[in-house]
Amino acid sequence: MKLNLFFVLLFTTYLSFSQTTKKTFFGFKGGLNFSNVVGQELDGTKTRYVGTELYGSLFADTELNDKWNLEYELLFSYTDDYHFIDIPIHLKYKIKKWNILFGPKLDFLADNDNLETGYQFQNFGVSFEIGTQYSISKKIFAELRYSKSMTKQIDDLFLEIYDGKRNTLRLGLGIRF
Numbered sequence: 001m002k003l004n005l006f007f008v009l010l011f012t013t014y015l016s017f018s019q020t021t022k023k024t025f026f027g028f029k030g031g032l033n034f035s036n037v038v039g040q041e042l043d044g045t046k047t048r049y050v051g052t053e054l055y056g057s058l059f060a061d062t063e064l065n066d067k068w069n070l071e072y073e074l075l076f077s078y079t080d081d082y083h084f085i086d087i088p089i090h091l092k093y094k095i096k097k098w099n100i101l102f103g104p105k106l107d108f109l110a111d112n113d114n115l116e117t118g119y120q121f122q123n124f125g126v127s128f129e130i131g132t133q134y135s136i137s138k139k140i141f142a143e144l145r146y147s148k149s150m151t152k153q154i155d156d157l158f159l160e161i162y163d164g165k166r167n168t169l170r171l172g173l174g175i176r177f
Contacts, residue, residue, distance in 0.1 A: 023063045029143065030056040031172020033077050039152075039164030053079045055170060057086075067094050071101065076110075077168075083110040084166075088129050088147075099133040105147050107166065125151040125166070139177070145170045 033053040041047050057075035064070055069092040077084040085108040090101040107125035131145030149165035 025061045025176040027059055027061070027174055027176035028057065029059060029073070029075075029172050029174035030054070031143075031170060034169040034171075035079065036167045036169075037164045038167060049164075051079055053077055055172065059174070061092070061176065068092065069094065069099070084108065085110050086127075086147075088145075090129070090131075092133070097135045099135075099141075100131075101133065101145070102128075102130045105129045107149070107151075122151070125149055127151075127167075131170070133174075139175055141174050141176070143170070143172055143174060 031054075033055040035049075035051045035053060037049040037051075039047055055075055055077040057073050059071055059073040061069050061071045071088075071090040071092055073086075073088045073090070075086040075088065077086060086105050087108075088103060088105040090103040092099045092101040105127040107127055109123050127147040127149045129145055129147040131143060133141045133143040135141045145168075147168045147170075149167055152163045152165055
């Protein structure tokens with residue numbers, strides 16, 4: 001319910017600002033992805049798995065007014081064994097060369113066949129993401145983002161992680177056109 005309300009609010013905000021011509025920028029992002037899968041063992045003890053991956057994405061960034069932007073992104077994250085496709089939708093607030101961003105992120109496991117013994121993954125998850133971007137120039141920026149999973153997506157018998165949630169910290173660079 002809260003997620004539906006958030007999407008309605010986000011869509012209404014977008015429509016209210018869409019009455020005049022707005023600039024839209026497109027671009028690429030890439031960098032390091034630090035994943036932290038938090039879950040529990042069979043006896044209820046908390047456990048985690050930490051991994052470092054690469055990510056890359058395409059994005060569209062639309063100005064809503066002189067302080068607010070709406071950014072849509074299609075992100076591909078590569079791990080040793082699995083590939084994730086994430087769709088973040090960020091509302092961004094501009095402060096000089098800085099942007100503060102926040103919004104929901106839809107998480108899809110791209111290569112989940114659930115055929116391997118000991119692994120059970122949900123194909124779809126929802127996260128909330130917050131972060132910042134710093135404009136190095138008009139076209140190049142650096143970003144730091146953290147996403148917190150709201151849904152249980154991972155059961156890994158080999159690593160003894162059950163009801164696991166994938167939280168990520170991303171550090172990267174982007175270029176806009």
